[in-house]
Amino acid sequence: MKVALLSGGVGGARFACGLVSAVDPGDVTVIGNVGDDLDVLGLAVSPDLDSILYALAGLNDEERGWGRAGETWEALGTVAALGGEDWFRLGDRDLGLHLVRSRALRAGEPLSAVTMRLAQALGVEAAILPATDDRLRTWIDTPAGSFPFQEWFVARGHRDEVDAVRFVGDAEPAPGVLDALDAADAIVIAPSNPYVSIWPILAVEKIRAAILARRVPCVAVSPLVGGRAVKGPADRMLARMAGGTGPEHVAACYSGLIDALVVDESDPAGPLAVRRIVTQTLMTDLDASRRLAETVLGAAA
Ligand code: GDP
């Protein structure tokens, strides 16, 4: 069964690990969000692609929830001591990847090609693709003003309420993305933040059009458990922008794009425009992630 997975960073990466243990990893294409990408200290950083990459390579830090296990911070310490840009935390091990990617991008290699190469080098069998090789950036409109995604999320600690999310840049799908969607037996939307992880992927018009025109089921997994985000601002964003944190509010983020929504047992019942699949969606370990992936694939079969 070939699967195309739309994914943000941590929630998506956790689900991706379950997915590749439920099906042949070679049949999985993860299409990752690049709206969070940024330049730090002259380096091209793609936080969501890297969360996916590190998780699938088994290099991720489970406890911290992002970055690499066994990380050290010596380089960043030097940056801080020298008065450099240290608001965005890059560990020593992580830095190595950013150096290689930045060099490749400067030499003209597309992000999709670099990402595939990095994944292969780390022994990842699934395909990891950025939604686009073009520059697409997420902007957050708040009562305190408009901010680039990471300035709002990291520098301001995502404390500002969000009035709207915008995507800046005309983007074509990266090579391989439309083929993966076309070849898929199932399209899955990971339990990622709808607004800032999945919408930037859908902001690539041809990706949205391909999913709207799908001939196979598209199943989304809600990132809420009992109406609350497991981590991050998804619940606050849904409450303010969709009017609530029920399954119907999550489903409304994907109107016309999904056939079923997988929600947690602790989420409220009530009318839903798409098929509801109820299960335990908290991915406490790899077994739980795999069971969730199996349920999702069962719903898509
Ligand atoms: P980010 O780009 O690193 O913020 O990651 P994502 O957008 O992919 O994931 C963040 C979302 O994952 C949050 O809204 C969480 O509520 C959700 N999430 C994290 N862990 C779990 C889990 O175990 N189960 C479910 N259902 N959602 C989760």
Ligand code: CA
């Ligand atoms: Ca992200």
